[in-house]
Amino acid sequence: MPEAMAASKTSARGNKGGAYVDRDKPAQIRYSNISAAKAVADAIRTSLGPKGMDKMLVELSKAQDIEAGDGTTSVVVIAGALLDACSKLLQKGIHPTTISESFQKAVDKGVEVLTAMSRPVELSDRETLLNSATTSLCSKVVSQYSSLLAPMSVDAVMRVIDPKTATGVDLQDIKIVKKLGGTIDDCELVDGLVLTQRVSNTGVTRVEKAKIGLIQFCLSPPKTDMDNQIVVSDYAQMDRVLREERAYILNLVKQIKKAGCNVLLIQKSILRDALSDLALHFLVKMKIMVVKEIEREEIEFICKTIGTKPIAHIDHFTAEMLGTAELVEEVNLDGSGKLVKITGCTNAGKTVSIVVRGSNKLVIEEAERSIHDALCVIRCLVKKRALIAGGGAPEIELAVRLAEYSRTLGGMEAYCVRAYADALEVIPSTLAENAGLNPIATVTELRNRHAQGDKMAGINVRKGGISNILEELVVQPLLVSISALTFATETVRNINILPNTRKSL
Numbered sequence: 118m119p120e121a122m123a124a125s126k127t128s129a130r131g132n133k134g135g136a137y138v139d140r141d142k143p144a145q146i147r148y149s150n151i152s153a154a155k156a157v158a159d160a161i162r163t164s165l166g167p168k169g170m171d172k173m174l175v176e177l178s179k180a181q182d183i184e185a186g187d188g189t190t191s192v193v194v195i196a197g198a199l200l201d202a203c204s205k206l207l208q209k210g211i212h213p214t215t216i217s218e219s220f221q222k223a224v225d226k227g228v229e230v231l232t233a234m235s236r237p238v239e240l241s242d243r244e245t246l247l248n249s250a251t252t253s254l255c256s257k258v259v260s261q262y263s264s265l266l267a268p269m270s271v272d273a274v275m276r277v278i279d280p281k282t283a284t285g286v287d288l289q290d291i292k293i294v295k296k297l298g299g300t301i302d303d304c305e306l307v308d309g310l311v312l313t314q315r316v317s318n319t320g321v322t323r324v325e326k327a328k329i330g331l332i333q334f335c336l337s338p339p340k341t342d343m344d345n346q347i348v349v350s351d352y353a354q355m356d357r358v359l360r361e362e363r364a365y366i367l368n369l370v371k372q373i374k375k376a377g378c379n380v381l382l383i384q385k386s387i388l389r390d391a392l393s394d395l396a397l398h399f400l401v402k403m404k405i406m407v408v409k410e411i412e413r414e415e416i417e418f419i420c421k422t423i424g425t426k427p428i429a430h431i432d433h434f435t436a437e438m439l440g441t442a443e444l445v446e447e448v449n450l451d452g453s454g455k456l457v458k459i460t461g462c463t464n465a466g467k468t469v470s471i472v473v474r475g476s477n478k479l480v481i482e483e484a485e486r487s488i489h490d491a492l493c494v495i496r497c498l499v500k501k502r503a504l505i506a507g508g509g510a511p512e513i514e515l516a517v518r519l520a521e522y523s524r525t526l527g528g529m530e531a532y533c534v535r536a537y538a539d540a541l542e543v544i545p546s547t548l549a550e551n552a553g554l555n556p557i558a559t560v561t562e563l564r565n566r567h568a569q570g571d572k573m574a575g576i577n578v579r580k581g582g583i584s585n586i587l588e589e590l591v592v593q594p595l596l597v598s599i600s601a602l603t604f605a606t607e608t609v610r611n612i613n614i615l616p617n618t619r620k621s622l
Contacts, residue, residue: 181600186489203613221606224606226518230518247268248592250267252591253490253493258487259480266487285499288496292311292418293470293489294456295481295485296313297478298476300474300476301474304471307469309458309462310419310423312415312457313456316457318405324380325444328380329425329442330439333427334429336396366399369396370400373405373434374405376435379404382408385410422459424463443460443462444460444461501596503595503596506573506575507575508591509575513545513560517564519534
C-alpha cells in the first residue's frame with residue numbers, strides 16, 4: 118500500500134530522468150507574488166490623486182506648522198487615533214455623517230474646555246515668554262543651550278512688533294544667518310543687517326555715518342544683445358577701445374560718488390560680471406566700501422532694514438535712494454571667516470538678524486530649526502495671548518470632560534463623542550511610553566486626578582512621574598493645542614466622508 122501511494126505521487130509530480138519535479142510549487146509562488154503585489158497596491162491605493170490620504174496627512178502637518186509652528190507631530194498622532202476610532206465606529210454600522218457631526222460637536226466642546234483651563238499672558242511678562250520658549254527647546258538636540266537661545270528668540274520677536282497693538286508676527290522680519298565655525302555659544306542677535314558676503318576692496322573695511330546704495334546694474338563694460346567679434350587691426354584701435362571702456366566705468370563711479378554713497382551693495386548678475394576689476398579700482402580710490410554677490414532673495418529684507426531702495430539704472434542713483442546707518446564694518450570671526458554688520462539704521466523698518474554659529478552643518482541646521490520653533494511659540498502667544506499646561510495635561514482633561522459631556526447626549530452621538538474622548542488619550546499614553554513609564558497605569562492615574570479637578574496634572578518626563586506641570590514650568594501656547602485639535606478633526610471628517618476611503622476603513 119505505501120509503495121502504491123509513493124508511485125502515484127511520483128507519477129503525479131513527474132519524474133524525468135530521475136529528477137524530482139514539484140508541479141504545485143510554481144503555482145504557489147505565482148499566487149504568493151500576486152498576493153504580495155495586491156497588498157502593496159491596497160496599501161498605496163489611498164494615496165492616489167491630489168486628495169490622497171498620505172497627502173492629506175502631509176498637508177495637515179504643514180497647516181499646523183503654518184498656524185502654530187509647533188505640535189506638528191501631535192496633530193498627526195491625534196488624527197491617527199481619531200481615524201482608528203472612526204474605523205471601529207464604522208464597523209459597528211454607525212453612519213459616517215453621524216460620526217462626522219458628532220466629532221464636530223466634540224471639537225467645539227473641546228475648544229471651550231481648553232480655553233477654560235488656559236491662563237492669560239501679557240507680552241510684558243518676559244519670564245513667562247522665556248518659559249514658553251525654553252519648553253519648546255527642551256525636546257531639541259540643542260536643548261542644553263536653551264538659556265542662550267530662548268532669550269534671543271524672545272528679544273527678536275519683541276523688537277519687530279509693537280506689543281500693545283500686535284496681533285501677529287511676520288517671521289520674514291527676523292533673518293537667520295548661518296555661518297560655519299565656532300560653537301552655538303557664539304550665536305548672537307544683531308539689531309540691524311548681517312551679510313555673509315565679504316568686502317570686495319579690502320582697503321575699506323569700516324565706514325561710519327554710512328550712506329548705502331543697492332544697485333541692480335553692472336559696473337562693467339556694456340554687452341551687446343547679439344554674439345559678435347571685434348577685430349582690432351592696430352594698437353591705436355585697441356587703445357581707443359580701452360579708453361572708451363575706462364571712461365564709461367569712470368563715469369558710473371563718479372555718479373555714485375556724487376550722490377554721497379560710501380557703501381555700495383551690488384546684486385549678483387548672471388548676464389555678465391557685476392563688478393569689473395577696473396570699476397573696483399576706481400571705487401577703492403574714492404574710499405567706497407563694496408559688497409558684491411548680493412542674492413536676489415535678500416533684496417527685500419535689505420531694503421526694509423536699512424531704508425534704501427534698489428537702483429536699476431545709473432540715472433536713478435540719487436541721494437534719496439540711499440539708506441543710512443551709523444556703522445558698517447567687516448567683522449573677523451576668529452579665523453572662521455568674516456561677516457559684514459550694518460548697525461544703527463536710522464530709517465529702518467523693524468527687523469533683526471540672528472547669527473547662528475556651529476562646528477558643522479548638522480549642528481547649524483538643528484540650531485536654526487530650534488530657533489525657528491521658539492520664534493513660532495512666541496508668535497503664537499502674540500496671536501492668542503494665553504498659555505496652557507503641557508505634558509499631556511490638556512489631552513487627558515479633554516478626554517475626561519468630553520466623556521462627561523457624552524453622558525448628556527443621546528443615541529449614536531453619545532457613543533461617537535465617547536469614542537472621540539477615548540482617542541485623545543493617545544497623547545499622554547505615548548508620552549508615558551516614550552518616557553519609560555507604564556502607559557496604562559500612568560493614564561489611569563492621570564484620568565483619576567483630572568476627574569477630581571486637578572487640571573494641571575501631567576506627565577513629568579524629567580522626574581518620571583505625574584506632577585503639577587505648571588509648577589514645573591512645562592507650558593505651551595493655547596493656540597498650539599486648539600489648532601492641533603481642530604486641524605486633526607477636520608482632516609478626519611474629510612477622510613471619513615469620502616466613500617472610497619470609508620470602504621477601505
